[in-house]
Amino acid sequence: MREFVASRWGVRAGSVLAVVLLLVVAPSMLSVFSLGLLGKFICFAIVAVGIGLAWGRGGMLTLGQGVFFGLGAYIMAMHMKLADASLFGGTGVPDFMSLYGSGDVPGWWEPFRSPAVTLLAVALVPGLVALLLGLAVFKRRVKGAYFAILSQALAAAFAVLLIGQQATTGGSNGLSGFRSFFGFDLQDPANKVMLYSIAVIVLLMMMAAARQLMHSRFGELLVAVRDQEERVRFLGYDPATVKTVVYVLAAAMAGIAGALFVPIVGIVSPADVGVVPSIAFLIGVAIGGRATLLGPVLGALGVAVAQTSLASSFPSFWVYFQGLLFVLVIGFLPGGVASVPRALANLLKQGARTEADRSTGAFSAKSGVPQRAPDGLDVSTGPIREEASR
Amino acid sequence: MRSPFLLSPDEPKAGGLPAGQHHYLKIRNLSVVFDGFVAVDKVNLDVSQGDLRFLIGPNGAGKTTVIDAITGLVPASGSVNHTGTEILGRKVHQIARLGVGRTFQTASVFENLSVLQNLDIAAGSGRRALELLRRRRKTEPAVEEAMELVGLGHLAEKQAGVLSHGQKQWLEIGMLLVQNSDLLLLDEPIAGMSQDERIETGQLLRKIGASRITLVIEHDMDFVREFATSVTVLAAGKVLSEGSVAEVQADRRVQEVYLGSAKEGGE
Numbered sequence: 001m002r003e004f005v006a007s008r009w010g011v012r013a014g015s016v017l018a019v020v021l022l023l024v025v026a027p028s029m030l031s032v033f034s035l036g037l038l039g040k041f042i043c044f045a046i047v048a049v050g051i052g053l054a055w056g057r058g059g060m061l062t063l064g065q066g067v068f069f070g071l072g073a074y075i076m077a078m079h080m081k082l083a084d085a086s087l088f089g090g091t092g093v094p095d096f097m098s099l100y101g102s103g104d105v106p107g108w109w110e111p112f113r114s115p116a117v118t119l120l121a122v123a124l125v126p127g128l129v130a131l132l133l134g135l136a137v138f139k140r141r142v143k144g145a146y147f148a149i150l151s152q153a154l155a156a157a158f159a160v161l162l163i164g165q166q167a168t169t170g171g172s173n174g175l176s177g178f179r180s181f182f183g184f185d186l187q188d189p190a191n192k193v194m195l196y197s198i199a200v201i202v203l204l205m206m207m208a209a210a211r212q213l214m215h216s217r218f219g220e221l222l223v224a225v226r227d228q229e230e231r232v233r234f235l236g237y238d239p240a241t242v243k244t245v246v247y248v249l250a251a252a253m254a255g256i257a258g259a260l261f262v263p264i265v266g267i268v269s270p271a272d273v274g275v276v277p278s279i280a281f282l283i284g285v286a287i288g289g290r291a292t293l294l295g296p297v298l299g300a301l302g303v304a305v306a307q308t309s310l311a312s313s314f315p316s317f318w319v320y321f322q323g324l325l326f327v328l329v330i331g332f333l334p335g336g337v338a339s340v341p342r343a344l345a346n347l348l349k350q351g352a353r354t355e356a357d358r359s360t361g362a363f364s365a366k367s368g369v370p371q372r373a374p375d376g377l378d379v380s381t382g383p384i385r386e387e388a389s390r
Numbered sequence: 391m392r393s394p395f396l397l398s399p400d401e402p403k404a405g406g407l408p409a410g411q412h413h414y415l416k417i418r419n420l421s422v423v424f425d426g427f428v429a430v431d432k433v434n435l436d437v438s439q440g441d442l443r444f445l446i447g448p449n450g451a452g453k454t455t456v457i458d459a460i461t462g463l464v465p466a467s468g469s470v471n472h473t474g475t476e477i478l479g480r481k482v483h484q485i486a487r488l489g490v491g492r493t494f495q496t497a498s499v500f501e502n503l504s505v506l507q508n509l510d511i512a513a514g515s516g517r518r519a520l521e522l523l524r525r526r527r528k529t530e531p532a533v534e535e536a537m538e539l540v541g542l543g544h545l546a547e548k549q550a551g552v553l554s555h556g557q558k559q560w561l562e563i564g565m566l567l568v569q570n571s572d573l574l575l576l577d578e579p580i581a582g583m584s585q586d587e588r589i590e591t592g593q594l595l596r597k598i599g600a601s602r603i604t605l606v607i608e609h610d611m612d613f614v615r616e617f618a619t620s621v622t623v624l625a626a627g628k629v630l631s632e633g634s635v636a637e638v639q640a641d642r643r644v645q646e647v648y649l650g651s652a653k654e655g656g657e
């Protein structure tokens with residue numbers, strides 16, 4: 001079974017099945033409203049693919065993906081606002097700006113009038129921010145825990161910044177009330193199905209890209225960096241570069257997801273980009289199995305579905321339940337649900353196996369390259385050497 | 391382009407290769423200080439290509455710290471010259487790219503990757519981005535050769551984490567070889583090995599040492615006697631003695647230091 005899933009035919013069969021289910025079955029079975037919900041979940045799944053690479057394969061606890069998601073989302077929202085204003089109002093000034101501000105479009109909005117600039121920027125701007133952040137953090141060998149805290153703080157700061165800019169970003173209301181998407185009427189159900197289909201296709205493309213990366217030499221190197229960052233240096237690689245590349249990729253994926261989220265959901269506000277959504281992105285990935293390809297996607301979808309059905313009936317309960325689930329998975333099932341089949345198989349095998357053939361030579365626990373805890377949550381690299389006794 | 395031949399037909403000799411252009415390691419006044427504690431004290435050391443030099447000394451003598459300083463892991467003063475290039479003060483990965491490779495006292499391989507993947511990564515620091523983004527289709531000849539040389543050819547697809555302690559050490563040596571380093575620094579490569587494994591490792595070291603600059607830290611004097619072509623003795627951070635095994639063993643000061651530390655319960 002495992003072999004089949006991993007084989008070329010397994011991948012092909014799986015892809016065909018996914019395409020049929022998501023692109024043919026779902027649109028014909030679901031209402032337009034449900035399809036919109038599924039489309040929103042698909043956007044979260046795209047973020048999850050990136051987190052799976054950066055965290056699962058690269059060991060970077062990306063606690064601030066909401067920032068990149070938000071950058072992509074707000075850039076798309078700005079474009080749609082400007083386009084709507086030109087199409088329907090004729091003034092070229094978005095409605096809320098005349099309400100809360102001077103009625104002038106700020107200079108930094110202007111580039112996003114162009115559809116081409118917008119499409120590029122939703123991936124490039126988050127990527128660039130991640131590049132600067134990654135270089136600053138990883139080149140200086142900032143320890144993993146600090147990286148996580150830093151990204152988290154960035155997400156918090158980003159949300160605060162957006163809330164404070166009522167006149168230019170819509171403040172805590174965010175941006176909403178979009179009527180068109182690149183000239184397509186957003187009221188038209190056919191266009192909603194099209195938007196959903198675009199999200200599905202983008203997700204599948206991102207998964208294909210992630211799969212290629214995982215199986216490439218770079219993917220092997222990434223795992224080596226995750227497990228033993230210091231050791232990799234002695235082979236002539238700069239781990240900071242490897243990590244930055246993947247971090248940028250994950251950021252670009254989050255940005256693209258954000259850009260799709262806006263036309264599908266119809267609103268983006270600071271509540272979609274701050275600390276809480278950043279953590280929520282992570283939870284699905286952890287539950288699904290962060291080091292696998294399918295785990296993050298299925299985990300993100302599963303958590304989103306559960307959240308939608310549970311959170312409406314027991315809103316406060318859901319938050320605690322989510323936190324508890326996260327802790328339990330990290331503590332007892334670091335490989336996520338994806339690791340359950342293998343864990344069960346190992347358990348069965350272990351029963352049949354004797355201890356004798358597992359014996360290893362004596363280890364001297366002396367100096368050497370520090371080993372990172374395999375679960376990847378303990379993200380500190382630790383001192384190069386243990387404090388040696390004098 | 392890497393030459394497909396990891397080995398030269400010669401044997402290592404004291405003083406290194408007889409003629410031609412030598413690669414060499416020239417260390418002058420190397421000092422490492424940890425918060426006021428002098429772990430390495432103005433060490434001078436010369437090793438030529440083709441010499442299989444052993445670095446011995448009691449526990450805490452500073453042997454590992456010397457290698458740490460050469461490879462950029464700890465800050466040091468003085469000069470480390472590798473065949474005309476000053477390497478002190480550079481970053482770890484830059485030094486590695488200048489052909490300096492090392493192993494660790496505790497074998498450190500990538501446990502979640504296969505033997506083949508470990509070697510492939512070690513061989514690849516010069517690869518271009520496009521090459522990195524592709525899948526590994528075939529095994530590079532040097533990787534294949536190294537795998538056979540260190541006796542892990544039949545374990546290519548095995549996860550490095552399940553290898554025995556000795557096999558991990560061999561894998562590390564294999565990684566050094568494909569890394570294409572001409573200066574090899576091995577920190578206690580036979581620690582924890584069985585007698586048979588020690589002999590195999592010794593023979594391997596003689597094979598690879600014939601064409602490279604090799605510095606091996608070792609405690610086991612029987613092993614040193616059998617395989618070293620020259621020896622440097624380090625004690626309390628200083629070079630105490632240097633020469634052939636016989637010369638060093640005849641040195642009074644070496645005997646004192648060694649017997650003293652052996653009584654305290656070293657090896």
Ligand SMILES: Nc1ncnc2c1ncn2[C@@H]1O[C@H](COP(=O)(O)OP(=O)(O)OP(=O)(O)O)[C@@H](O)[C@H]1O
Nearest residue numbers: 385388389390424429448449450451452453454455
């Ligand atoms: N990072 C460090 N900080 C402080 N002191 C250190 C550090 N590394 C090593 N030392 C000290 O420097 C001295 C030399 O240590 P080193 O590990 O180089 O000895 P060694 O010759 O390799 O010993 P062994 O044979 O036990 O491996 C020791 O006294 C050790 O305690």
Ligand SMILES: [Mg+2]
Nearest residue numbers: 453454455495
């Ligand atoms: Mg040592």
